[in-house]
Amino acid sequence: MLLTLLRTAAPARRLATQPAGCLRTLTTAASELAAQIPSKAATTTTKAAAKPTVKPPYLVGRTPSNNLAVYQLAKRGGNYKLTVVKKIDGDKQALKRDIMQELGLEEDKVRVKTVTGHLELRGHLAPRVTEFLESKGF
Secondary structure: OHHHHHHHHOOHHHHHOOOOOOOOOHHHHHHHHHHHOOOHHHHOOOOOOOOOOOOOOEEEOEOOOOOEOEEEEEEOOOOEEEEEEOOEEEOHHHHHHHHHHHHOOOHHHEEEEOOOOEEEEEOOOHHHHHHHHHHOOO
8 A cells, every 4th residue: 555655646757857956755755645644543533422311211103104103183073182192112101291391281181091002182282292202302
């Protein structure tokens, strides 16, 4: 590799076209080329220390189309609006507490369906819930 660098650093025709008072040898060309090549220490970058993030005790999965499993439903003739969060693994009660705190909801507006493992919220809140989950990294 060094031989290749030397050949590219000082080809013979360039040496012949140098002024008469200037002597250029292969060793000086190699040292000049070595000075131009950045060292590995200079090119490596250290990442800034990231804030230690605490992982929540729950995980919200995504659908096969890579969307969050957050759905809006309308029941009872359209008068009863629901938002359902599916594909929850882990502590569902912790997710309920976090969503209630983030969205400012009351206790009776959010419930965990124990049979299905879904989280139901009263009202059409899918955009706000999706934004919250994406901010958590899901």
